[in-house]
Amino acid sequence: MLAAALAEARAGLAEGGIPIGAALYGPDGSLLGRGHNRRVQDGDPSMHAETAAFRAAGRQRSYRGTTMVTTLSPCWYCCGLVRQFGISRVVIGEAETYPGGHDWLARHGVGIVLLDDAECVALMRDFVREHPDVWNEDIGVD
C-alpha cells in the first residue's frame, strides 16, 4: 500500500518540494485520492501530504473503513484530520525523522501500522539536511 504514497513523495522531491506523499484508500482497497506536500511548489502551507490526499478524494459521505497511507508520521494537523473524519487506519512509512502524533491516534481508536521503510527515511533525512529551514517552516518550528 505504500507504493502510491512513495511515488507521491518522489514526485514532490522532483518538483523541488518536501518529499512527503500520501494516499487514501476506501474500505475495499480502492484508491480514493493521493497527493504530496505542496508548500514549496504552490506556496501553500495547508497542503501537507495527508491533507492533499484527503482533498483529492473529494467529498465523501463517510470515512469508515478507509486507510490513510503516508510516508511520514503525521503531524498534529494531519492527525486532527484523521481523528475528525473518522479515518479508520493509518499506515506510516517511517517515524524516525519525525515522530508525529500517531500514538495519540492509536489511543483514540485509529489503527496504526508503523513501517520502517528505508526509502522513506532516506528521502526525508536528505531533504532535512539540505533544507532545514523549509522543513522547520513546514512543522511550525521557529
Added chain:
Amino acid sequence: MLAAALAEARAGLAEGGIPIGAALYGPDGSLLGRGHNRRVQDGDPSMHAETAAFRAAGRQRSYRGTTMVTTLSPCWYCCGLVRQFGISRVVIGEAETYPGGHDWLARHGVGIVLLDDAECVALMRDFVREHPDVWNEDIGVD
C-alpha cells in the same frame, strides 16, 4: 476582531455554503489571511474556515503571536492546525452549536477567548436545521 470572520461566514452562506468563517491576524494585529468553509462551493472537504484563512495567509516563517479568529469552535482538524503551527491564540465566536476541541488547545498552551456571539449561533443553528446532512459530512459524522 470577529468582524472579518463573521463577514466570511456570511459570504459562505450567500454562496450556498456552510456559514463558518475565520481570519488569521499577526502579532501586530494586521490581517494575514481570511477565508470560509468551501465544502459545498468547491467540493473541497479540506477547506474548513480556519484552514482556508491559514492558506490565504501563505507561507509564514513563524506563527508566534498570531491569533486565529473563527466563528465556531474548531474541530480536531483545525485544532491540530493551531497546535502544530504554534498559533498563539484562538478567538471563538461560539461553541454552542458545536463544542470543538478548544479545551485541548487551552491545555496545550493556546490562549482561548470564547465569545457567545448571537449572530454566529444563529447562522449555524439555521444552517444545521436546514442541511443536517451537509453539516454531518463536514464534521465526519456518519
